[in-house]
Amino acid sequence: MEKTYYDPADLKKFPKITEWSEELGEKFFDYYGKVFEEGALTAREKSLIALAVSHVVKCPYCIDAYTKDGLQRGITKEEMMEAVHAGAAIESGATLVHGVQMMKKYDKLSM
Amino acid sequence: MLKKSLHKRANQLSQSKKQLEILSNGIFANGELPTFKDKIAETNQFPLRPNKTEILQINVGYMCNQVCSHCHVDAGPDRKEIMTKETMQQCLDIIKNTGAHTLDLTGGAPEMNPNFRWFVEEASKIGVEDFIVRSNLTIIEANKKYNDLPDFFKKHNIHVISSMPHWTKEKTDKQRGQGVFNKSIEALKKLNAVGYGMPNSNLKLDLVYNPAGAFLPTNQASMEKDFKKALIDDFGIQFHNLFAITNLPISRFLEYLIASENYEDYMYSLVEAFNPSAVKNVMCTNTISISWDGWLYDCDFNQMLDLKVDSKVKHVSEYNEDILNNRDIIISQHCYGCTAGAGSSCQGTVV
Numbered sequence: 001m002e003k004t005y006y007d008p009a010d011l012k013k014f015p016k017i018t019e020w021s022e023e024l025g026e027k028f029f030d031y032y033g034k035v036f037e038e039g040a041l042t043a044r045e046k047s048l049i050a051l052a053v054s055h056v057v058k059c060p061y062c063i064d065a066y067t068k069d070g071l072q073r074g075i076t077k078e079e080m081m082e083a084v085h086a087g088a089a090i091e092s093g094a095t096l097v098h099g100v101q102m103m104k105k106y107d108k109l110s111m
Numbered sequence: 112m113l114k115k116s117l118h119k120r121a122n123q124l125s126q127s128k129k130q131l132e133i134l135s136n137g138i139f140a141n142g143e144l145p146t147f148k149d150k151i152a153e154t155n156q157f158p159l160r161p162n163k164t165e166i167l168q169i170n171v172g173y174m175c176n177q178v179c180s181h182c183h184v185d186a187g188p189d190r191k192e193i194m195t196k197e198t199m200q201q202c203l204d205i206i207k208n209t210g211a212h213t214l215d216l217t218g219g220a221p222e223m224n225p226n227f228r229w230f231v232e233e234a235s236k237i238g239v240e241d242f243i244v245r246s247n248l249t250i251i252e253a254n255k256k257y258n259d260l261p262d263f264f265k266k267h268n269i270h271v272i273s274s275m276p277h278w279t280k281e282k283t284d285k286q287r288g289q290g291v292f293n294k295s296i297e298a299l300k301k302l303n304a305v306g307y308g309m310p311n312s313n314l315k316l317d318l319v320y321n322p323a324g325a326f327l328p329t330n331q332a333s334m335e336k337d338f339k340k341a342l343i344d345d346f347g348i349q350f351h352n353l354f355a356i357t358n359l360p361i362s363r364f365l366e367y368l369i370a371s372e373n374y375e376d377y378m379y380s381l382v383e384a385f386n387p388s389a390v391k392n393v394m395c396t397n398t399i400s401i402s403w404d405g406w407l408y409d410c411d412f413n414q415m416l417d418l419k420v421d422s423k424v425k426h427v428s429e430y431n432e433d434i435l436n437n438r439d440i441i442i443s444q445h446c447y448g449c450t451a452g453a454g455s456s457c458q459g460t461v462v
């Protein structure tokens with residue numbers, strides 16, 4: 001097999017992180033499970049948020065997982081793409097808003 | 112889009128032996144995943160045994176007007192296996208004496224059997240508590256001679272259960288074929304028009320959802336809410352219950368899984384979602400499945416895998432419920448499809 005940093009098969013091994021630190025691993029998975037339960041937001045809404053964030057943090061495992069999760073929930077591809085755009089818009093906005101800092105510094109340094 | 116069955120294409124997966132081989136080799140042979148037998152043994156549920164027979168599911172033939180890509184029957188217009196009137200007569204004799212309260216006619220498209228209407232009339236004379244016909248909807252629109260099916264169903268108080276993989280045209284047509292969505296919508300409107308699926312109506316109309324792809328169905332209740340909202344908003348269509356059914360890795364769905372390189376991941380998902388409390392309610396614990404040629408099976412899936420009941424009684428001609436109920440159910444790795452998440456049966460989830 002080709003050597004790559006990411007192996008899709010590793011996603012299934014995610015729970016194994018608990019083996020090297022049981023307490024923290026278990027606390028994390030408990031928390032994770034709880035977060036995605038139906039609450040003030042529906043599980044469906046949370047799935048779309050997770051999908052958007054997966055793209056922003058550029059995690060291939062999360063993208064695979066939440067695309068599948070969305071399909072299982074009957075989320076349409078239009079909804080998924082809009083969520084990705086929502087994430088991308090915030091991410092590019094976060095870049096662009098730093099333009100203000102650049103502008104201020106530019107002005108300060110210029111005569 | 113599929114046009115021909117595996118059988119017609121002489122695909123090796125049309126042989127049940129080949130399918131069973133695939134389901135037992137690879138990840139299950141090398142111990143990567145536990146076999147279904149080992150898995151249910153962990154909770155002392157092996158061997159799997161039936162309870163009282165409550166449902167007789169009769170497959171009146173594999174002919175169908177559609178060639179859905181996920182079909183576990185490998186049905187299609189090219190399938191010629193059709194139940195004869197003689198076998199139907201034998202089934203009627205059973206229906207008279209059975210303790211089962213539900214009669215469930217399936218196919219293929221059961222309506223395409225030339226003696227379908229005769230059979231329904233005779234069976235309803237006997238008086239069945241819940242008389243189900245699994246209708247694919249498009250058959251109602253397929254040909255003039257089927258246009259009056261909604262009235263025919265109504266006359267015999269048939270409980271109609273129909274497949275609808277999604278409330279969008281794209282997903283439905285991908286799984287079931289070009290134009291299926293629009294025809295299904297027309298058929299549902301006609302069923303609604305005679306009273307089927309309306310609130311408080313005795314004319315039961317339920318829909319079956321199975322995923323259009325290599326993923327599992329999620330929460331049945333929330334899917335039902337989404338389906339109801341979309342169908343009423345977009346088309347003014349109403350129905351009673353939605354059953355979420357998991358696709359079992361056999362026949363054409365197995366073909367799809369292998370061709371799309373999803374087979375192993377799908378089996379992982381099924382095993383991961385294994386729910387020990389779904390085991391006691393799997394369909395085979397209360398159902399007998401009868402094939403077009405009168406053989407008896409634990410379920411429609413085992414029928415397609417040609418796994419006849421493990422009992423002295425194997426055919427309608429010698430049917431005996433007491434003897435049959437004293438059998439072990441034949442299992443293989445496809446059974447994981449019935450025990451994933453909230454479980455899956457022809458009546459939807461089981462827990």
Ligand code: SF4
Binds near residue numbers: 177178247
């Ligand atoms: S899934 Fe149903 S409608 Fe589709 S081909 Fe099979 S029997 Fe026919």
Ligand code: SF4
Binds near residue numbers: 393443447
């Ligand atoms: S596939 Fe058939 S035999 Fe296996 S668990 Fe499901 S209903 Fe029972």
